[in-house]
Structure formats: C-alpha cells, structure tokens
Amino acid sequence: MLRDITIGQYYPSNSIVHQLDPRVKLMTTLVYILSLFIFRNLASFVVITIVLFAMIKLSKVPFGYIIRGLKAILIILIITAIFNLFLTPGKPLVEFWIFKITQEGLKNAGFMTVRLTYLILGSSILTLTTTPNQLTDGMEKALRPLNKIHVPVHEISMIMSIALRFIPILVEETDKIMKAQIARGADFESGNLIKKAKAMIPLLVPLFISAFRRANDLALAMEARCYKGGEGRTKMKPLKYKKRDAITYVVIAGYFIGIIALGRI
Amino acid sequence: MNFIDAKKLVYEYIRRDEEGNVEGILTALDAVDLEVKQGEFIAILGHNGSGKSTLAKHLNVLLRASEGTLWVDGKDTLDESNLWDIRQNSGMVFQNPDNQIIASVVEEDVAFGPENIGVPTDEIWKRVEKSLQSVGMLQYRAHSPNKLSGGQKQRVAIAGVMAMEPKCIVLDEPTAMLDPNGRKEVLSAIEQLNQKKGVTVILITHYMEEVVHAHKVYVMDHGKVVMQGTPREIFSQVETLKSYRLDVPQITLLAYELGKAGLNIPKGILTRQELAEALCQLY
Numbered sequence: 001m002l003r004d005i006t007i008g009q010y011y012p013s014n015s016i017v018h019q020l021d022p023r024v025k026l027m028t029t030l031v032y033i034l035s036l037f038i039f040r041n042l043a044s045f046v047v048i049t050i051v052l053f054a055m056i057k058l059s060k061v062p063f064g065y066i067i068r069g070l071k072a073i074l075i076i077l078i079i080t081a082i083f084n085l086f087l088t089p090g091k092p093l094v095e096f097w098i099f100k101i102t103q104e105g106l107k108n109a110g111f112m113t114v115r116l117t118y119l120i121l122g123s124s125i126l127t128l129t130t131t132p133n134q135l136t137d138g139m140e141k142a143l144r145p146l147n148k149i150h151v152p153v154h155e156i157s158m159i160m161s162i163a164l165r166f167i168p169i170l171v172e173e174t175d176k177i178m179k180a181q182i183a184r185g186a187d188f189e190s191g192n193l194i195k196k197a198k199a200m201i202p203l204l205v206p207l208f209i210s211a212f213r214r215a216n217d218l219a220l221a222m223e224a225r226c227y228k229g230g231e232g233r234t235k236m237k238p239l240k241y242k243k244r245d246a247i248t249y250v251v252i253a254g255y256f257i258g259i260i261a262l263g264r265i
Numbered sequence: 266m267n268f269i270d271a272k273k274l275v276y277e278y279i280r281r282d283e284e285g286n287v288e289g290i291l292t293a294l295d296a297v298d299l300e301v302k303q304g305e306f307i308a309i310l311g312h313n314g315s316g317k318s319t320l321a322k323h324l325n326v327l328l329r330a331s332e333g334t335l336w337v338d339g340k341d342t343l344d345e346s347n348l349w350d351i352r353q354n355s356g357m358v359f360q361n362p363d364n365q366i367i368a369s370v371v372e373e374d375v376a377f378g379p380e381n382i383g384v385p386t387d388e389i390w391k392r393v394e395k396s397l398q399s400v401g402m403l404q405y406r407a408h409s410p411n412k413l414s415g416g417q418k419q420r421v422a423i424a425g426v427m428a429m430e431p432k433c434i435v436l437d438e439p440t441a442m443l444d445p446n447g448r449k450e451v452l453s454a455i456e457q458l459n460q461k462k463g464v465t466v467i468l469i470t471h472y473m474e475e476v477v478h479a480h481k482v483y484v485m486d487h488g489k490v491v492m493q494g495t496p497r498e499i500f501s502q503v504e505t506l507k508s509y510r511l512d513v514p515q516i517t518l519l520a521y522e523l524g525k526a527g528l529n530i531p532k533g534i535l536t537r538q539e540l541a542e543a544l545c546q547l548y
Binding site for chain 1: 322325327349352353356357359361363364365366367368369370372373376377378379380381382383384385386389390393410411425426429
C-alpha cells in the first residue's frame with residue numbers, strides 16, 4: 001500500500017516539452033505564474049488560456065492526468081471563491097438576508113478561481129514533464145550565481161537528489177516497522193486523534209534511528225568514492241542549451257511583454 | 266614492492282564521558298601486519314568485533330591509524346596530501362547495498378565516482394559502460410536501483426567503484442545481507458574482476474565458502490591477525506578455527522570428521538570434487 005506512493009509524478013514521453021532543458025522549463029513556469037498575477041482583463045485571459053492549452057497539447061500528457069492535480073486544491077478553490085464572492089465591497093447585484101453579492105465580488109471570485117486553477121495546471125506541466133533529477137540539476141545550474149553570496153547551491157541540490165533517492169527506501173522501511181509493531185500488538189487505527197498521534201511514537205523512533213544510521217553509512221560510502229563537494233566535479237549528463245531552448249526563451253519573453261501590454265489596454 | 270604494506274598497525278576507539286575524560290579504550294586493531302601484492306585475492310576472516318571492518322576502513326583512509334604505518338600503492342596513508350589518490354586507487358564496497366547507492370538511476374550512480382574525481386564527460390560514459398559490462402549489469406543501466414535485487418544492487422555498487430579504475434577493491438562483507446543467489450552473483454563478479462582485470466581484491470567476510478578461491482587468507486580475532494596462509498593451510502586447522510568462533514566450509518568439516526572417524530583423508534579439503542577424489546582413493 002505505502003509502496004505505491006510516487007513522488008514527482010513524472011509522465012514519461014518524448015515530447016518537445018520533455019526534451020527542453022529543465023532551466024528553460026523552470027523559467028517558463030516562473031514567467032507563466034507571474035503573468036497569472038498580472039492579468040486584469042478578458043483579452044489577457046484569452047491569451048493565457050490559449051498558451052496553457054498549447055503547452056498541454058505540446059507536452060503530450062493526457063488532459064485527465066493534469067486535471068487530477070486539481071483534486072487536492074478543490075476545497076481551497078471553493079473557499080477562495082466563496083470569500084471573494086460574498087466579502088468584496090462594491091455595487092450589490094443580489095441581496096438576501098445578511099449576504100450580498102457584488103459585481104466586483106463576482107469578478108474577483110472568477111479571476112481568483114481561474115488564477116489558482118491555471119497555477120496548478122501550469123506547474124503540474126513542469127513536474128509531469130521533468131524528472132526529479134533533471135529538476136534538481138536545473139535548479140543547481142540556474143541558481144549557481146547565488147554561490148557568490150555563499151549559498152551552498154551544490155549541497156542543496158545534492159541533498160534534494162539524495163532525499164528523492166531515499167524516499168522509496170524509507171517508505172518501505174516504515175511499512176516494515178509498522179507491520180512489526182502491529183505483529184507485537186500496536187494499534188495504529190483506533191482511538192481519537194491524540195491517541196493515534198501517540199501510537200505513531202513506536203513507529204517514528206525506530207524510523208529516525210534507522211534513517212540516521214543510513215545517513216552515516218551513505219556519508220562513508222560517498223567519502224570512499226572521493227566525494228569532496230561540488231568543486232572540481234564533472235558531470236555525466238551536463239546541461240547544455242540547444243536551439244529549441246533558445247527559441248523557447250524568445251517565445252516566453254514575447255509572451256511576457258504581450259501580457260504586460262495587454263494589461264495596459 | 267607490496268601494494269598494501271601495513272606494519273604494526275594500531276587503532277583505538279576511545280570512549281569518553283560527558284566531560285571528555287577517557288572512560289575506556291577499545292583496541293580494534295592491535296599491531297596488525299598485512300602485505301598484499303598487486304593482483305592478489307586476499308580474504309580476511311573474523312568473527313563480529315574482530316576488527317576486520319576497522320582494518321578495511323584504514324585501507325581507504327576512512328580511518329587513520331593511531332600507531333604504526335600503512336602504505337597503500339607506495340603512498341603513506343598518514344600524509345594528508347595522499348588522501349584522494351589513495352581513495353581513488355583503493356575503492357571500497359560496503360555491506361548494505363541500499364546505503365551506498367547515491368543516484369536514482371543505475372548509470373548515474375556508477376558515474377558518481379568518476380564525476381567526483383573530475384573525469385571528462387565522454388570518458389565518464391565510456392567508463393560507466395565498461396564497468397557495468399564487467400559486472401553484467403549493462404542492460405539495467407536506465408533502471409531505478411529500487412527495482413533491483415540485493416545482488417544486483419551490490420553489483421552496481423561494485424561497478425561504481427570500478428568506474429574510478431582503482432588498482433584495488435576492498436569489499437567489507439559485501440554479501441552479508443544477500444540471499445544465496447545474490448551471494449553467488451556478487452562473488453563470481455568479484456572473481457571475474459580479479460582474474461580478467463587483474464584488480465587486487467580484499468574480501469572481508471565471515472562466510473567460509475567465499476574464501477576458498479582466495480590466494481591468501483588472514484584470520485583476525487580481537488584486533489590481531491591470528492592465522493595466515495593459503496585457504497588449504499587455514500582450513501586444515503579445524504580446531505584452531507573453532508577456537509576463534511569460525512566455522513570451516515561444510516565439505517572441509519565433513520572431510521575432517523571422516524578423518525577423525527578413522528578414514529585416511531588428507532587435511533584441508535576445500536571442494537566437493539576434492540573430497541570425492543580422496544574418497545575414491547581409499548578403495
């Protein structure tokens with residue numbers, strides 16, 4: 001049961017979006033999210049929608065797959081819509097009892113819902129088309145300038161990729177410990193919240209101890225294989241910009257300028 | 266000249282209380298002498314706590330001796346500037362296959378070592394292919410290590426060390442967590458490397474069956490080397506081995522018991538075939 005968890009729900013395919021450099025995809029996602037918070041009128045909304053659906057089409061990820069990401073934020077979406085709908089002051093449209101819906105409220109609620117929905121859809125294209133490793137690689141390279149102000153960029157990305165590697169191992173271990181404790185009479189299911197939380201202690205303590213032991217072993221193994229930090233390291237799969245990456249950069253720059261221009265109309 | 270040359274090696278684990286006063290000293294290595302030539306297959310045997318893993322960690326300079334000298338590949342391990350050279354030339358494989366695989370893809374993990382020592386990109390690709398080939402794992406290069414069996418993972422770990430092109434490979438109980446099949450896979454991979462590539466192998470284990478093919482066997486107990494010699498010499502001393510809480514291979518034990526019961530069987534039988542021949546000689 002626990003084994004089925006997948007982190008970074010990558011959808012394998014060889015579409016043009018999959019082949020793009022992860023740095024380009026990170027930048028595109030960033031620009032796209034920015035544009036979501038700039039747009040004010042219907043014209044830019046249309047442009048953003050077209051761009052979003054074009055991206056989904058290009059990524060060759062089935063639409064149903066992408067929509068699934070929305071389930072998790074459905075409640076947040078509804079709450080935001082309701083708050084915006086009822087609590088925005090302005091010209092009232094409908095009034096009943098203590099509630100009133102204003103024109104501005106209607107507009108805000110609509111825009112907010114669209115913004116959040118598009119935000120999730122846009123960023124899930126990133127995670128669906130990029131493997132976690134590519135993502136950390138891309139981040140390491142894109143954030144390299146921060147090294148100058150002593151941000152340990154290489155170390156952070158190393159930590160992230162090791163964490164990704166160990167998630168399935170630790171999940172399996174949790175499963176094992178859980179079964180071992182259940183076999184000895186532990187009860188993880190019944191009782192109220194506090195009781196359930198307390199029942200987690202015999203699960204978490206051995207899990208933490210074993211995680212520390214693993215970390216110690218791994219550190220030794222890394223040292224034995226000459227790991228000495230990011231300096232002087234070469235890469236088996238170095239990131240290199242190709243023509244399509246340059247084109248994408250131009251396209252997103254154009255898109256961003258377009259959105260700003262549309263916002264001023 | 267010896268590839269590994271240890272003289273009077275001493276290592277002490279010092280236990281301290283909260284104020285930093287010495288509470289107790291555990292001598293893990295006690296005046297160990299070890300000589301290994303290039304291309305040899307050495308096995309180090311010993312019960313838990315005999316100091317064999319501590320010795321292994323010295324060969325890769327993960328630990329430094331408290332006393333005595335250790336030279337690896339003509340370089341002094343006490344000299345800080347030799348550290349990376351030695352680590353590159355004597356690779357190390359550990360017990361737990363899960364805790365030594367760093368990347369989420371097999372080939373990227375094998376590339377980890379070469380990446381660290383600054384090998385250029387195209388050379389890395391060549392080395393990864395070559396070393397995965399040498400342990401028979403090439404067809405799994407794009408797999409996730411989580412989907413592999415224990416024996417396969419351990420072979421990937423060996424490939425990861427081989428990709429650094431070391432002259433010597435130290436294996437610290439590489440089969441302890443594997444099932445019999447995995448153990449066989451890993452052992453034959455190690456033997457191949459030793460015979461075909463001429464890599465010096467130092468195998469640390471407490472499974473007797475694994476050391477039958479070694480050129481030389483060292484037996485350790487309480488931090489001391491108590492026996493050394495060829496497998497045949499070692500296994501002909503069944504009683505002495507038992508006093509160090511070690512078992513001989515089943516075939517050797519059978520031959521020994523038969524000999525004790527009065528049959529005329531030579532000492533130090535190592536394989537089934539040898540025993541069969543010895544038995545046929547009787548009649």
